Each structure stands twice: as structure tokens, then as C-alpha cells.
Amino acid sequence: MAATAVLEARGIRFGYPGVPLFSGLDLALGAGEVRVLLGPSGSGKTTLVHLLAGILAPQGGEVRWQGRSITGLAEERLVRLRRRFLGLVFQHHYLLPELTALENVLLPGWIGGRPDPGRGRALLEAVGLGDRADHPPAQLSGGERQRVAVARALYHRPPLLLADEPTGALDPAHAAQVLDLLVGLARQEGAALLLATHDERLVAGLPGWRIEGGRLVSLGT
Ligand SMILES: Nc1ncnc2c1ncn2[C@@H]1O[C@H](COP(=O)(O)OP(=O)(O)O)[C@@H](O)[C@H]1O
Ligand SMILES: [Mg+2]
Numbered sequence: 001m002a003a004t005a006v007l008e009a010r011g012i013r014f015g016y017p018g019v020p021l022f023s024g025l026d027l028a029l030g031a032g033e034v035r036v037l038l039g040p041s042g043s044g045k046t047t048l049v050h051l052l053a054g055i056l057a058p059q060g061g062e063v064r065w066q067g068r069s070i071t072g073l074a075e076e077r078l079v080r081l082r083r084r085f086l087g088l089v090f091q092h093h094y095l096l097p098e099l100t101a102l103e104n105v106l107l108p109g110w111i112g113g114r115p116d117p118g119r120g121r122a123l124l125e126a127v128g129l130g131d132r133a134d135h136p137p138a139q140l141s142g143g144e145r146q147r148v149a150v151a152r153a154l155y156h157r158p159p160l161l162l163a164d165e166p167t168g169a170l171d172p173a174h175a176a177q178v179l180d181l182l183v184g185l186a187r188q189e190g191a192a193l194l195l196a197t198h199d200e201r202l203v204a205g206l207p208g209w210r211i212e213g214g215r216l217v218s219l220g221t
Contacts, residue, residue: 004067006031006160006192007052013060014051021047022214024061029192031159034183036208037196038219043211045196049164052194053086054078066159083111087153087161087191089182091168093145095137101148102133108156115155123151126188127181143174150182154189161186161193167202175202 007029014022021044029035039045050056052063054070062071065085070078095104102120109115124133127147129140137145146166153161166182167175179195179202186193197203209216 003030005029005064006033006066007194008064008067009052009061010064011061012048012051012058012063014047014056014058020214022051022058025215027052027209027216029160029194032187032190032192034186034193034206035195036203036206036219037194037211037216038198038200038203038208039196039211040198043198044214045198045211046164048211049162049194049196053088053162054082083108083156085158085160087156087158089146089149089153089161089163089166091165093137093149095145095148095152097137100134100136101129101140101144104137104148105151105155107152119155120151123154123185124148126185127151141174143170143178146170146178147181150178150185154185154191157189158191161191163193163195165197166195167197167199172202175199179203 005028009025009027012022012025037045047056051058054063058071062069070081101124105120105123106115106117121133124130127150129144129147132140132144163182167178170178183193195203208219210219
């Protein structure tokens, strides 16, 4: 038996009214593993990320974080668990405009109690923005904002990072740069990463799965 998976989905069933999507999807991600989730627009990537994050509840099957089922947990417990366990990066950065880059990175620390500015600065350095700590998002480029969002997602040392089209709003050069930083930083921090994207060229060479007919097919690498 392998060590307990950081993330495991078993027999996931889900669809929207008139839109069947998953009819028995399985997935497992081990500690520190980096995997991509490929599929064209409309194939269900965002829906699956939301199911894995506990934002949506499956209609069948269950999702486990480090062996613990999150399916059916009360929202309050799920929220607390998510704060410890999960980092999220979306296509839109969701930075707070009135805070500086550093303050945005430190946000998860405020929620948990007392933030650690040293940790925040180290993460900003790691994404190449050490000299932008005091800039508000309005004074950063799109790629820089997304790098701040990556730093923020890792602030609380989550064992799992879910990223949904994190480079979808960027031009190809900046998309590649943000992707490299995201993958590199997840590896450095030892976080498992599931990266959903429609952009095959961007993630060429990375292992993972393709959504096909509501199931996951391993990418031949
Ligand atoms: N809230 C919703 N209600 C109904 N249908 C939805 C909803 N969200 C997404 N869908 C449909 O589910 C399918 C998968 O969507 P989505 O998970 O966003 O795919 P992707 O992220 O791969 O583009 C699409 O056909 C989309 O139109
Ligand atoms: Mg999507």
C-alpha cells in the first residue's frame, strides 16, 4: 500500500441539470506530486477543482484529504480544514486592491492569528517580487499580480495546491513564467499541485491526466 494520498477522489459523480459530467471519476495525488489536469473549455476542469476543494459537493462518491473524507462535512469544519490544508489559485488573482503585495500574501496569516512578515517576504522573493512588497495590485502587471496570488496560496504551507487556469489571463510569455514559478515553488515547498488548464503546450512534459468523457485518462509521458 502506498502512503496515504494527499488528495483522493473515489467514484465521483456530478452533473448540472441537463449536463452530465462525471460518472465515477477516480483520482489520487501523493505528497509533493505535481500533476496537470488537461481538457478543452467546457470539459469540467473548474467543476472538478471545485469538487476537490469541497466548494461543490459530489452527487456520489467522496473526496479525501490526507485520508480524511471531506464529503458531507459541515461547512464550518470544512472552512477550517481548508485553511490548513489547501491553497487555491484561480484565473483571476482576487488580490485585495487596498492592500500591498506583502499584505495580500500575509492575509491567510491574519485569518489564522498572527502573520509572519518574514515568511511573506521570502515568498515574494521566491516569485521575483522582493522589490514590489509595498506596491498595491494596481501598480503591478497581470503576471506580477498572479505571482503574488501564488505566494499567498502557499503562505500557510498547505500540503495541497489547486490551480484552475492560473495563467489563463496572461500572454504566452508571462503564462510560461508564472507556470514555472508555480511549479518550482510548489516543489520547493513540498506541496502537491494539481494544475487545471486547457493549454497543452504550456504544460508539455508534465505528468497528469486528460478529462475524457467524464473520466481521467493518464497522459502518456
Ligand atoms: N453552475 C452551472 N450550471 C450549469 N452548468 C454549468 C455550471 N457550471 C458549469 N456548467 C457547465 O458544465 C460544463 C463544464 O464546465 P466547467 O467545469 O466550467 O469546464 P471547464 O473549466 O473545463 O471549462 C460546461 O458545459 C458548463 O457549461
Ligand atoms: Mg474552467
